[in-house]
Amino acid sequence: MAGFTMELNDEQREVRDWLHGFAADVIRPAAAEWDEREETPWPVIQEAAKVGIYSLDFYAQQYFDPTGLGIPMVTEELFWGDAGIALSIVGTGLAAVGVLANGTEEQIGTWIPQMYGDVDDVKVAAFCSSEPDAGSDVASMRTRAVYDQAKDEWVINGTKTWATNGGIANVHVVVAVVDPELGSKGHASFLVPPNTPGLSQGQKFKKHGIRASHTAEVVLDDVRVPGSCLLGGKEKLDERLARARERAKASAGERVKNAAMATFEASRPAVGAMAVGTARAAYEVALDYAGTRRQFGRPIIDNQGVAFQLADMRTRIDAARLLVWRASWMAVNGRPFTAAEGSMSKLFASETAKAVTAQAIQILGGNGYTREYPVERMHRDAAIYTIFEGTSEIQRLVIARTLSGMPIR
16 A cells, blocks of 8 residues: 655656646647537547557556556646546546446457547547436436347447537447336446447537537437446346345445445546646636736736735645545545545535636636636636536535435435
């Protein structure tokens, strides 16, 4: 087990500086264009693939960093460049992690390479969980998967929404209900191969922010996938469902729910790192502007009101990063989130990004409200962090329930 540290080692600093250079030289110059186009920035993703950033090997190396700082460090730098483009680059990782966490060795080796493609023909993948009536309330999921034993196929029907890369992905990972009586414990994940009949893109969303990231509905109409596309396999699923039924009979529902919550907790620091990157970017623009913009014969940073805002912005950013790093280290090293530290990091970093980007606009004044300066875009992008991967209200609920041990509603 690695001890917690706030000091990056030489290798980590080298990777950070390399990523920062890519974000500064490739992502930032393209940010405004792809925000306006509201399209997937395929040329930027391809550039990321060429240098090795958009690849399973790179993310696996960071994911298994024993300090836990690899993923948050990478994420912060990319999102410092631009949130929409960065999400297009890291979005495939959501599906890949789903396969890594639940799939067999054969499934991992077969499907994850297809998610990324290669340098000459990059691909993306989509993780499809949320539904029109089931966002934070995963127990309300309606997409069903029914096993056709005669053909050894699963038949999937339903509609997914808010899917990053939904409909344009080469591979879709779809969460569906296999046993409705077990609630959220009766779910399973399925791989939907390329060009599978019955899967189509529904509505593509025109969003307030992160507009370079493709977000759409995914419609599944009698989608048939081979039995081998059930992540983990049928035997493992049957064993898990049997255990869930026994627990339900033993009235241990709360214990089961808390165990599942720990899984969600582990993914939330990554969103916190996204928020830190966006907040840091806006702060740096505001700091530079305050030092060069002159009013009444002096730089505006000489005014206490502006200086104090910048002081608060930097303090919140550093505090958010520390919460993210702590939670990331805990997750990698198997430390239990006894105080919902994962949710804490996501909550504080998300709210920080919204507050800091708003303050950046205020410091830039009228200029900050125009698209001639990037803080306007950063403020729009920051709004998503308090919504996806569990809203701020859900994070507070998770924290309160963890601290009190009570089913707060």
